[in-house]
Amino acid sequence: MRLPARRLLPVTALTATSALLTGCFSGADSAAEGDGKRVRVAMMQPPRSGLSPLSDDAFKLSRWSTAETLVKLDADGDAEPALATKWQQSGRTWTFEIRDGVTFHDGSELDAAAVVRSLTTAATASPKPRILDGVELTVQAQDSDTVTVTTADEDPLVPQRLSSPQLSILAAKAYRGKTVNPVGAGTGPFELVSVNGTSSAALDRYDGYWGEQAKSPGIDVKFVPDGTARAAALRSGEADIVEAVPVSQAALLDEELVTEVPMPRTNTLYLNTSDGPFRDAGLRAAAREAIDAESIVEGVYEGRADVAEGLLGPALPWAAELRSDVKRTAAEKPDGRTITIGTFTDRAELPEVAATLQQQLQKAGFKVKLEIREYANIETDALAGEFDAFILSRATVLDSGDPAAYLYSDFASDGSFNISQLADAQVDAALKKAAGTGTGEARRKAVIAAEAAVLATDAAIPMLHERVIQGDATGVVGAAHDPRERQLVTADTYVK
Known part of the structure; x- marks a missing residue:
């Protein structure tokens, strides 16, 4: 049987699945008048742990480009600099140099103490983030911009482990309560400004970002578990980016709006x-x-x-x-x-x-x-x-x-x-x-x-x-399509 032509993501691309929004997005443009359109995103799964980075909710934070890690991965899974600029191994110990000039969304500066705080919280959590299952890890500050990470056994994958969104580095304010609260505490091009339970979330562009400035003024997220509703939002124009369109619904959408990742x-x-x-x-x-x-x-x-x-x-x-x-x-x-x-x-x-x-x-x-x-x-x-x-x-x-x-x-x-x-x-x-x-x-x-x-x-x-089938509206530019589902809206994403 001959199948219709489809947009299939090139396997060498490292980009991420988008999410579809259903429901009303009134007011989505209000936060950035005259400065372009906000990206309306619908996610498949609501937060399970209040967006704590120590849970699977961490992947939402990374998809929204609000929380960052010391290391990121390229298409082959090799480690690349992020909040750390370089690293080296000596036996069981890895030394990481922290990037200069990075501020958290609350204005505080990224330094070695912040890295130690975030990674130690993750390493001593119960339960631990998945990436640290069976891994004994300790973190120490060598000076203001250098940290060492030591494992019980020699581990060639330490940089890759530190790329996990569950090991995001957040400001001190995130750790003041019994749970880790990422609102206003990340380092990414978008600041998480509000979360409405398991219903919605909003992010604004962070003008103090250390890297390339976001092209969109912000992101409005809704959580829509029902796949039929997510697909309907893309068809009706209520959503810009749709996550995990069901196979049964994909056939009802314009093929130009669908990317298979x-x-x-x-x-x-x-x-x-x-x-x-x-x-x-x-x-x-x-x-x-x-x-x-x-x-x-x-x-x-x-x-x-x-x-x-x-x-x-x-x-x-x-x-x-x-x-x-x-x-x-x-x-x-x-x-x-x-x-x-x-x-x-x-x-x-x-x-x-x-x-x-x-x-x-x-x-x-x-x-x-x-x-x-x-x-x-x-x-x-x-x-x-x-x-x-x-x-x-x-x-x-x-x-x-x-x-x-x-x-x-x-x-x-x-x-x-x-x-x-x-x-x-x-x-x-x-x-x-x-x-x-x-x-x-x-x-x-x-x-x-x-x-x-x-x-x-x-x-x-x-x-x-x-x-996974992702829906991107006609006006969306630069939506990420990531096989690892770590990215979604990046600094390059915007709506025409």
């Missing part, structure tokens, strides 16, 4: 290698050969996904460039073997994927049972190896922007998310090498070698890489 998220069939029919590598190979991923992309995702070539998809453009053929086990005949596939209802497409896989595997000679529940009621059984196979939509880069942590958690013998129950010495060795290799080209090659080791076992069959 490759996400670092892979829909994968995990096979139980320790118990049941899939202990046999030949039967795992038979399952792999039976799966027609292209029909799943066309039938379930309406063509708005990418057929998987490996575990890492087009959101990591270097993966395809480094990947080579993998030697796999020959397939055996299923001979009517009964298998049970589990998945969950929380992601609407997964039950449909399961039904399609059931048909494909039965055609190949398996007998297939499905067990589908809410994720909260099925995760424990999946991790305990209660299913022969499990369908999961899995993020392949975590907060560091690096896939080595995902590969280790899912496929190492002692991995915390090893649904395949895989225990393979060659895989473990490849994963250990990847985790210990310094950042850059050498680490990327080690990661692809680890991916190849996993794929050779057929413990996991990657089927497709997901995209």
